[in-house]
Amino acid sequence: MITTKNDKPNVVIIGGSYVGNKVVDEITPKVYKTHNVVLIEKNSHFRHLFAFPRIPVVPGFEHKAFIPYTQPGSTDVSAFFASVNAATTSTAEAVEGYTPLPSDSIQIVHAAATAILPDKVILGNGKDTIPYDFLVLATGTGRPGPDGLLGQDKEAGVKIGKFHQENVKKAKNIVIVGGGAYGIQMATDLKTHEPTKSKHVTVIHSRPHLLNRFHEGLHEITLTKCKELGIDVVLGKRVVIPEGGFPLETTDEEFDVHLVGGGLVRGDLVMLCTGAVPLSEPLRTLAPTAIDKNGFIHVKTTLQIDAPGISNVFALGDVADTGAHKAARPAIVQAGVVARNIEKILQARASGQIQPEKFDDYNADAAGIHLSLGLNESLKFRNPTAENPNPTIMWDESGSQKSDAGCSKVWALRAPWAGKDSYHL
Secondary structure, three states, X not given: OOOOOOOOOEEEEEOOOHHHHHHHHHHHHXXXXXXXXXXXXXXXXXXXXXXXXXXXXXXXXXXXXXXXXXXXOOOOOHHHOHHHHHHHOHHHHOOOOOOOOOHHHEEEEEOOEEEEOOOEEEEOOOOEEEEOOEEEEOOOEEOOOHHHHOOOOHHXXXXXXHHHHHHHHHOOEEEEXXXXXXXXXXXXXXOOOOOOOOOEEEEEEOOOOOOOOOOHHHHHHHHHHHHHHOOEEEEOOOEOOOOOOOOOOOOOOOEEEEEOOOOEXXXXXXXXXXXXXXXXXXXXXXXXXXXXXOOOEEEOOOOEEOOOOOOOEEEOHHXXXXXXXXXXXXXXXXXXXXXXXXXXXXXXXXXXXXXOOOOOOOOOOOOEEEEEOOOOOEEEEEOOOOOOOOOEEEEOOOOOOOOOOOHHHHHHHHOOOOOHHHOOO
């Protein structure tokens, strides 16, 4: 069993991406006096996923998309989390009597959670475990099968990014499979980045509309931009994945990409921008009925998993069936709900009650997205609501787009100790 820094019970969060980190931010100030907060994260570094569609296209900043959780040679994660690090900000310093949280309030364990039992999380090959009083699953989505549970270090991630860059550089006719945000951002980056804009780009999408989870107005905006940039778009068609998959590297000769139901397109490089699945498998050992046929976790409006007799396990973000669009913005709101409900349970226990009289509920809002359409244009789009029957569209100011897709901003927020010379750490 992995021991924590003291003998207090644990609030364990599985998944150290945007959502899991926000849970840590929200829950630590509420429970640090009675509980340890333990983050289980399979990867060595925080991965700024919003930069990933751009990395294959624009070389030179791939290392900035991986931000360390701790300083070199240290296990102290206090600087990474706003809840502990807030005392270093000018706002916190201005609050009279502000006391920063102890630096040992949060512990990070770099390991893959492979199974969950009623009182502990099984790590890796089963030799190590972490006990929990409360458990929060923020595992998100990833590659299907056992590979989805595997972690990755920065060196491997950067190497993969450079591998894709080299293939994009060699390619002349690129086929992108998937017309969601990832595929569209990659396609429009290709056609607005000077070294790649002359390449032929085709986007194949299985649905009639691009970005089909949103109001058709976003499809119209995106399709218009694709036509303007010379991107071919094939809608309502699925590709036939050949046995063994498509070639990983750019081929010397173009090959056929066959479509289900007939038809084909030609290309010398295929970029698959589909296929992520919910990473819920570790929960199956504890509550198999809480996982639906697609792998998403059933949750109550309180964001507790919907399983008989289990009230101390929560799920949120992309892995959970919350009714919300799978994106960071709604999950940030969900993190607050989870933190407050754990606090309510602890308060009820302290007063001799089994459960609080009332929980906070999460109500899904209209889906929204901040979408880049190349290196020089981006917009915020929100689906219609009951109050507003039309979608909300806000174009960002021209020139406000960052070539590193916001990596520098994340470093400043999560690794305030680091300077520009630290981006390779």
